[in-house]
Structure formats: structure tokens, C-alpha cells
Amino acid sequence: MALNSDGGASWRRLAVVIYLPTAVSFIGFGAIAPLVPLTARALGASVAEAALVVALMGIGTLIGALPAGVIADRFGEKKSLVGAMVVDIGCLLVCAFAPNTWVLAGAVFVTGLSGAMLSLARQSYLTVAVGLEYRARALSTLGGVFRIGSLLGPLMGAAVVTVWGLQAAYLVAAGTSLLAATVTMALPELPTPEHPPDEPVRLAQVLRRHAHTYATAGVGAAALMLVRTSRDALLPLWCEQVGLDAAATSLIFALSSGIDMTLFYLGGSVMDRFGRRWVSVPSMVIMSLCFALLPLAHSVVAVALFAAALGLGNGISAGVVMTIGSDASPAVGRPQFLAGWRLTTGIGQAAGPLLITAIAALAPLGAAALAIGAIGLTGAGWLWLWVREPSIQGR
Structure with a gap:
């Protein structure tokens, strides 16, 4: 699926199977990101504890970076993307119904782990799927989609919270992750390497x-x-x-x-x-x-x-x-x-x-x-x- 002289058709295909689910999932993430500390406070956390809950997402992303590489190599980028989105759905549902701060904190941390998987698998997929002459535009567009989601997400979150409350924002975000996972199922598999390594890569x-x-x-x-x-x-x-x-x-x-x-x-x-x-x-x-x-x-x-x-x-x-x-x-x-x-x-x-x-x-x-x-x-x-x-x- 590498881009070549038929670059236009390939770009349109990528827009549907990579950029669309990325935008949808990031809008959902952007919707709940500002709400995590408010949810922690509503569950009785202090200001310092609420800040720690927020920090756990970033900590999870850092800790998850290396395991994400191993998982993507073992199962492939497509399965890793879908699997991470399924984990995201579960975490968002847990956040919506968390009975206490500890459960919320655990779900937020795992969301950081799955976020590391999503980011790495998308980058790895585009690196292989897009020809070198289009690589920067493909990855810059991915970066742009992140930014669009981060801008539109809080606006959607504010609207949902105003009408239905905090819990509804997590449910909507779970719905966006489900939609993104469904669209990602249409992602073409990457070609198998012509000369696979004799031993697993460590x-x-x-x-x-x-x-x-x-x-x-x-x-x-x-x-x-x-x-x-x-x-x-x-x-x-x-x-x-x-x-x-x-x-x-x-x-x-x-x-x-x-x-x-x-x-x-x-x-x-x-x-x-x-x-x-x-x-x-x-x-x-x-x-x-x-x-x-x-x-x-x-x-x-x-x-x-x-x-x-x-x-x-x-x-x-x-x-x-x-x-x-x-x-x-x-x-x-x-x-x-x-x-x-x-x-x-x-x-x-x-x-x-x-x-x-x-x-x-x-x-x-x-x-x-x-x-x-x-x-x-x-x-x-x-x-x-x-x-x-x-x-x-x-x-």
C-alpha cells in the first residue's frame, strides 16, 4: 500500500482507515482529558490527589512505550491498534462508573498505556505503508489530526457535560473509541517482509x-x-x-x-x-x-x-x-x-x-x-x- 504515482487514491484510502479513526478517538480523548481532575474531586480526592491522577496518564504513556514496541512486533500494527482501542473503551467505562479515586486512577493509568500503543502502532504503520517521498506529509497530517482532536474534543466535552453531566462525557468518549475501532478493522494488513528474521527480534x-x-x-x-x-x-x-x-x-x-x-x-x-x-x-x-x-x-x-x-x-x-x-x-x-x-x-x-x-x-x-x-x-x-x-x- 505504499504511495507511488497513484498517490491520490492511496491518500484517500489512508484518510478513511488511519486519519478518520485517529480524529474520532482523539476528539473523545480531548473531551475527557480536562474532566479527569474534576471527576477525581467529585469522588473525594484532594487537589494534590486529583493532580496525581492526571499525571498518571502521562506516566502510563512513558512506561508503556517499550512494551508497545514488543506488542506491535508480535501481533502487528492493525491488531495492536484495535486491541488498544478496546482497552480504551473498557477504561473509559470504568472511569464513568468509578466508585472511588483509586479505581479512577487505575483506569487513567491504563489509558496512558493504551495511548502509547496507539501512537506507536499508527506511526509504525504509516512508516511502512507510505512511500518515503510522502512520509513527512503523512506523519505531519497525523500530527495535525492530533491537534484537531485536542481542539474539538474539549468543546464536545463541554457540550455533553452541560446537558448530561460528567459521566456522560466518558460514555460518549467510549462511543468514539468504539467507532474508531470499527473503522480500523478495515485497515489493510501490511505486507509480510520478504526476508523475515531467523530469530525473534529482541x-x-x-x-x-x-x-x-x-x-x-x-x-x-x-x-x-x-x-x-x-x-x-x-x-x-x-x-x-x-x-x-x-x-x-x-x-x-x-x-x-x-x-x-x-x-x-x-x-x-x-x-x-x-x-x-x-x-x-x-x-x-x-x-x-x-x-x-x-x-x-x-x-x-x-x-x-x-x-x-x-x-x-x-x-x-x-x-x-x-x-x-x-x-x-x-x-x-x-x-x-x-x-x-x-x-x-x-x-x-x-x-x-x-x-x-x-x-x-x-x-x-x-x-x-x-x-x-x-x-x-x-x-x-x-x-x-x-x-x-x-x-x-x-x-
Whole structure:
């Protein structure tokens, strides 16, 4: 099913069997994500306990990265996707009827595990199914679908909760996962390798064999993830510091997210035509300069301009981390390699908010912004040095 001269038909096919269920499931996820801490509080959790329940989803995603690679290699991407969605359905139903905080916490944690499986299996499938000349656009579109779901999901969740209450939002999300699983059943199986390995591929062997890639391009991609996630943690804190109210902060975020959501295909097109560096490095430089200059922003207009520029930098980089990882992945042991890649970049993703929290506890918030900017600029140089461009005939 690799794309070739008949690329249009293949893209339409992918839109139905990959992008549609991804969008549907992410809208459901986006609907319940803001509601998890409210559900925990309704079950009697303290504020700190509710925050821990929310954190368990991210922890589950990190812990699930390596097992997801093993499962995808053992059962194949299609079965892994459907199985993870079935697990998601069960977890969402448990969340809807959870009798106490502990049961809710367990379901949220398992949702993080299944989320790791879904993300890895989708990336692995597209890496094989789409020709190299279209890979960046395919994965950038996947990244764009994530963003669309994250934007539309909370809107749907708000509407459902307003009419039917918290429990109904989880039931609707379970329904979106069921729909996504049903559509995914139509996903064509990937072709069997012409020369399958004589022995099962071991996760530890793959990780050792590609340790240099994780330590070079992987570290650069982790820095990019760190800078990306810092926007969500740092921007609202800065809005509060300069005296903006909640309504203004929400509008600024909407502006940034709106720009972010519209640029994913542009970034993928540039990567396919000119190379991965021509998106990864400029996006890092744009976001890093925004953070480094953020301490100079003291008005709603100035903060909004920086937020818009952050949306630009983040938007064009949609899918670039997945693309770089897919380019580096081997034909044998690809799911295991991508599991290690996702763990490496996931650590960077988790580190951003933690770093901001640590610096802000000891120094002014502007120091945290400067630190993120410095890390990003260093990461941009690191990516330029270590990202290897794939050889695409006719580029």
C-alpha cells in the first residue's frame, strides 16, 4: 500500500482507515482529558490527589512505550491498534462508573498505556505503508489530526457535560473509541517482509544497536518536545504574571492553537521537498526566540504576538519528531526501535513542565523562559548536526 504515482487514491484510502479513526478517538480523548481532575474531586480526592491522577496518564504513556514496541512486533500494527482501542473503551467505562479515586486512577493509568500503543502502532504503520517521498506529509497530517482532536474534543466535552453531566462525557468518549475501532478493522494488513528474521527480534538488542541514534538525533528531538510542551506550562503562568485575566489567557491560547492547527501540512510538504532539517531547526529557533524574549512582553498585544509566533513554530513542526524517528528506523525491529524513540522523546516532553516548575521555585519566571530558550537554541544546533536526511530520488 505504499504511495507511488497513484498517490491520490492511496491518500484517500489512508484518510478513511488511519486519519478518520485517529480524529474520532482523539476528539473523545480531548473531551475527557480536562474532566479527569474534576471527576477525581467529585469522588473525594484532594487537589494534590486529583493532580496525581492526571499525571498518571502521562506516566502510563512513558512506561508503556517499550512494551508497545514488543506488542506491535508480535501481533502487528492493525491488531495492536484495535486491541488498544478496546482497552480504551473498557477504561473509559470504568472511569464513568468509578466508585472511588483509586479505581479512577487505575483506569487513567491504563489509558496512558493504551495511548502509547496507539501512537506507536499508527506511526509504525504509516512508516511502512507510505512511500518515503510522502512520509513527512503523512506523519505531519497525523500530527495535525492530533491537534484537531485536542481542539474539538474539549468543546464536545463541554457540550455533553452541560446537558448530561460528567459521566456522560466518558460514555460518549467510549462511543468514539468504539467507532474508531470499527473503522480500523478495515485497515489493510501490511505486507509480510520478504526476508523475515531467523530469530525473534529482541527489544534489548534493538535498543543497544541504535543507542547512538537515540543519543544524537533522539536527544535533539527530545529537546524539541521539551520546548513544545513548555508553551502549555509557561504561557498561562506568564499571562497571570503580567496581570491578564482568565478570559484573555484563553483567547491568547486559542490564537496560538488556531495558527498551530492550520500549518501541519505545510511543514510536512517542506520536509518532503527540502529535508527534515528545514522544518525541525527553524521551528526550534522560532519557539526558542519567543521564549527568550517573552520576559519583554508586558501587554496583552505583546503576549499575543509571542503566542502567535509559538503557534507558528509548533504548527510547522507537526509530525517532525515522528518523521525523523521513522527515517532512522530499521526494516527489522522497527516497532522496537520506535518504542525506544518514543521513550527518548517522551522524557523530553515530560521534562519541560518539570524544569519550569523547578526554576520558577528558585528564580523569577522570566529565568525559566530564558532557560527554555537556551535549551531550544542548543537543540536546534544539535538537530542540524545530527539529523540525517533520507535519500529521495528526484528531490
